[in-house]
Amino acid sequence: MKAALAERTPLRVIGTYEGEADGPTVIVTGAMHGNEPAGVLALETVLETLHSRRMAFRGRLVAVVGNRSALRHRRRYLARDLNRRWEPDLLMRLRRADHRRLHDEDREQRQLLDLFEPYLAAAKEPVVFLDLHSTSGHGAPFVCMADVIRNRKIAFDLGIPVVLGLEETIRGSMLGYLCDLGHIGVAVEGGQHDDPRTVAHHCAAVWSVLGSAGAVALDAVPDYPALKQKLCAAIDELPSVIEITHRHVCVEGDGFVMQPGYTNFQPVAAGERVARDHAGDIRAPMNGIMMLPRYQGQGEDGYFVARPVRSLWLRLSAHLRRIGADRVLRSMPGVTRHPDRSDHFLVDRRFARLRALELFHLLGYRRAQPEGDRLVFSRRRPDEYGPEPLPPLDEDFPTPLTPARGR
Ligand SMILES: [Zn+2]
Known part of the structure; x- marks a missing residue:
């Protein structure tokens, strides 16, 4: 029996498991946020089961600590x-940096990159990434994915609500980057940080993803039905797919405090006071579903509001993308293709106010950056492009990084 995590720090690579048969590469990260230990504990449990039972396996599993x-x-x-x-x-x-001179998260990120690179370089098919998180507030588990079709099977097989658009709202997430390279990536929010059920939820999620990727046969996993039942126990009447419609951004020192008692998936009404900061009350800008209310001191996301997505919409969006319907966008009034980037569209703001934005979402264009009087819409790398190799190191690139903290 392993000691509690409080008394030890696991290695960067918690463990690996490789089968004799060829198959997918599945890389699972736990504790990308250091106050979220449940994913690491779950990975240790899954690896122990795999090794002790010498389970048949296709491909490889690499279990990794995010922020050691x-x-x-x-x-x-x-x-x-x-x-x-x-x-x-x-x-x-x-x-390009000298790794001995890197500190804190720069060093963590560099070590993760060094670890991922050989797998990314060798990938003939998309590498499957699963990122295990937990939340400061309570509520049912859910899965977040960037809105590309190749993420859907792995995300939907989990049987918990799927959140679209979070990856696109948060700039620079790890899965967003990997998805832009053409890989598969889903993040599971397994429950509250210290709730013991969260570890079981993450175990179920790891097995489910290994099963969906074709690495293990789920009927060979001991107690899988019971684990899966635990994962899905809190789902009840929750919508199966939701999309993010609002993100409240916090800045350091703004005094953000969430009103007590909010949980994930709780309904909120437009105008409802949900939090406060030094500037006064913060009210929900629209009716919807509360997601990720921040009950911890750190982090730039105060809370999110989401709304349900109908299954018809999902089927329609898959169909439109398959037939390459984004060609139509070019011929719409107020829309032009970006002169340099084929996957970006420039949209006149007057046009963007119309419900036509929904069409962009249908086609996977969920990121909108203001640029003058226009919005630049872009999407994650689509399925038909396949994985992209990492760019070669560019000798002329400058090297300033996050300054080291005083120490
Ligand atoms: Zn997290």
């Missing part, structure tokens, strides 16, 4: 959120 130094201190992060700034320019700088 923050896990040691049981903090979400030390200098910055490790699940942000997975952006090509920063990553290029990290790859």
